[in-house]
Amino acid sequence: MSLKQQRIFWTILFLLMIMAAFIVPFTPLFRDLSRVYGAFLFWNIFALVVIICLGIITAKWRNFNGR
Amino acid sequence: MDANTIYLAIFLYFVVGSIIARLARRKLGSGVNDFFLAGRTLGGIVSALTYSATTYSAFMLVGLAGFTYIGGVGALGFELIYLSGLVLVAFFGPRLWLVGKRYNYLTPTEMLGDRYQSKAVAIVAAIAAVIFLIPYSAVQLIGIGALVEGLSGGAIPFLIGVVIAAAIAVYWTWTGGLRAVAWTDSLQAAVMLTVAILSVIFIAYNGFGGFGNMFTQLEERYPAWLTVPGPGFFNIHAFVGLTLPWFFFSLSNPQVSQRLFMPRSLNQMRIMVMGFLIFGFIYTLVSILWGFSARLLLPDLEVADAATPALLGLDIVPASVALLVMLGISAAAISTVNSIILTLSSMVTRDVFKNLRDNTSENRELLVGRIFVPIFTIFILAFATLRLDLIAALSVASSAGLLVMVPALIGAFFWKRGTAAAVLASIIIGGTVATVLQYSGFFPLGLWPGVWSGLISTVLFIGVSLLTRPPEQKAEEFLGYLQEELNTKKII
Numbered sequence: 001m002s003l004k005q006q007r008i009f010w011t012i013l014f015l016l017m018i019m020a021a022f023i024v025p026f027t028p029l030f031r032d033l034s035r036v037y038g039a040f041l042f043w044n045i046f047a048l049v050v051i052i053c054l055g056i057i058t059a060k061w062r063n064f065n066g067r
Numbered sequence: 068m069d070a071n072t073i074y075l076a077i078f079l080y081f082v083v084g085s086i087i088a089r090l091a092r093r094k095l096g097s098g099v100n101d102f103f104l105a106g107r108t109l110g111g112i113v114s115a116l117t118y119s120a121t122t123y124s125a126f127m128l129v130g131l132a133g134f135t136y137i138g139g140v141g142a143l144g145f146e147l148i149y150l151s152g153l154v155l156v157a158f159f160g161p162r163l164w165l166v167g168k169r170y171n172y173l174t175p176t177e178m179l180g181d182r183y184q185s186k187a188v189a190i191v192a193a194i195a196a197v198i199f200l201i202p203y204s205a206v207q208l209i210g211i212g213a214l215v216e217g218l219s220g221g222a223i224p225f226l227i228g229v230v231i232a233a234a235i236a237v238y239w240t241w242t243g244g245l246r247a248v249a250w251t252d253s254l255q256a257a258v259m260l261t262v263a264i265l266s267v268i269f270i271a272y273n274g275f276g277g278f279g280n281m282f283t284q285l286e287e288r289y290p291a292w293l294t295v296p297g298p299g300f301f302n303i304h305a306f307v308g309l310t311l312p313w314f315f316f317s318l319s320n321p322q323v324s325q326r327l328f329m330p331r332s333l334n335q336m337r338i339m340v341m342g343f344l345i346f347g348f349i350y351t352l353v354s355i356l357w358g359f360s361a362r363l364l365l366p367d368l369e370v371a372d373a374a375t376p377a378l379l380g381l382d383i384v385p386a387s388v389a390l391l392v393m394l395g396i397s398a399a400a401i402s403t404v405n406s407i408i409l410t411l412s413s414m415v416t417r418d419v420f421k422n423l424r425d426n427t428s429e430n431r432e433l434l435v436g437r438i439f440v441p442i443f444t445i446f447i448l449a450f451a452t453l454r455l456d457l458i459a460a461l462s463v464a465s466s467a468g469l470l471v472m473v474p475a476l477i478g479a480f481f482w483k484r485g486t487a488a489a490v491l492a493s494i495i496i497g498g499t500v501a502t503v504l505q506y507s508g509f510f511p512l513g514l515w516p517g518v519w520s521g522l523i524s525t526v527l528f529i530g531v532s533l534l535t536r537p538p539e540q541k542a543e544e545f546l547g548y549l550q551e552e553l554n555t556k557k558i559i
Contacts, residue, residue: 003557003559007559018151018154021147021148022310025140025144025294026303030294030295031295032294033293033294034286034293034294036282036286036293038293038294039143039144039295040140040293043148044143044352046147046151047348047351050150050344051348053154054154054157054344055341057559059337060558061336
């Protein structure tokens with residue numbers, strides 16, 4: 001993937017994930033799921049996926065020490 | 068808790084922090100870059116810890132636990148979406164770092180002023196930051212004052228707690244600038260996290276017999292607290308209104324975005340970002356579990372913010388741990404306040420003083436910046452002791468108010484057409500709207516001030532830019548340089 005394509009890919013992916021984090025727990029399925037594996041688990045998984053994605057993106061920074 | 072024990076704990080804490088601050092001072096070089104940015108040479112781990120300690124304030128174990136107490140799991144969504152706002156750093160972190168080094172920017176607002184070729188932009192953005200961040204800092208001191216007063220049963224008056232906290236913050240900052248702030252922040256972040264984890268384990272095992280039982284009880288007794296809107300506090304308007312401005316925190320708050328200038332390499336910035344994410348994830352979970360525990364153990368509290376002090380007062384938490392938690396919360400507040408004081412001082416000297424006076428020497432600039440460290444501390448202290456309604460409103464409005472900087476920041480890196488007039492319009496009008504709506508409590512169409520200020524500042528930034536003339540030469544040069552560097556380094 002070219003840099004431009006990567007930028008578009010990550011931007012769309014993050015937009016979708018963040019919109020999901022706003023919307024999914026308010027949908028009827030989750031609204032009535034008063035269990036730990038409902039919204040609580042969903043938001044935790046969301047955060048962990050974001051952290052992993054950022055790990056992948058920032059891994060490319062490691063080669064440049066700016067000296 | 069006995070007042071003398073609290074005094075002794077704070078004193079010991081101050082001594083240890085002061086030793087660290089004095090050690091940091093030995094490495095202090097000359098010049099504004101060294102005082103305010105540690106010479107852009109911070110290592111990744113210290114960067115991560117100071118970023119964490121600056122970002123997370125007393126709000127977490129007090130305010131967020133309180134949100135969980137009254138609103139349930141929505142508080143977790145709010146805080147984790149905020150944490151996910153670090154995706155912005157994936158795009159803007161390397162860009163700010165690169166231009167910071169090339170143009171020797173001291174503050175993010177200086178970058179705005181230069182990019183849009185307008186001294187007025189830098190001055191107005193700096194003043195807006197002062198207006199919103201001083202009340203925000205005052206609320207941190209108010210939190211410490213109230214906590215210490217509550218824990219000591221009134222034996223340590225509110226005012227004494229506030230003054231002690233302010234004195235610690237100003238002493239460490241004055242001693243060694245950013246190096247001292249970063250090193251003491253590292254100590255404070257370590258204390259914050261260790262104490263928070265330790266205390267939640269005590270609460271879970273002594274209060275419920277384990278985390279599993281805690282959740283089982285929650286599902287049985289307060290099932291609504293595991294859903295949104297659940298008990299009602301986190302209806303969709305409140306959720307979006309609270310969360311949206313905080314999502315942009317890593318860009319909108321200068322005390323945080325200035326930290327993107329500081330790591331000595333992009334590799335160290337990576338350690339900073341990942342370290343912060345892990346810290347934030349754990350600290351968020353602990354704060355939420357704290358709130359759930361209070362809901363189960365203390366169901367009849369009238370004020371949600373009392374959840375933490377009330378939990379500390381229960382006999383399931385040993386007194387020594389309760390004392391450490393008090394220190395941990397104070398550390399969270401002090402580490403936020405001293406970073407804000409330093410950032411605002413750098414903005415006043417670079418963006419206001421230097422722009423208003425030609426031919427200022429670096430020594431003079433540094434002197435002015437240092438003088439503003441105690442001046443801002445006194446302001447914050449005065450605001451904290453007044454405890455006016457307006458302070459609380461401005462503090463709450465800070466995230467909505469600072470959000471108005473975001474369109475200009477995004478435009479600086481991604482839109483050649485952006486203009487200085489548009490930045491001024493978006494910051495001044497957007498910031499005023501945020502403050503008026505927050506203070507009046509008037510939420511048109513049910514939308515919160517942060518949503519309105521974000522929308523208005525974006526529309527103004529785009530609209531006014533299209534009607535005015537951009538600084539074409541600077542935009543070409545600035546973005547051309549970035550494009551080349553990003554392509555060479557293969558950074559998205």
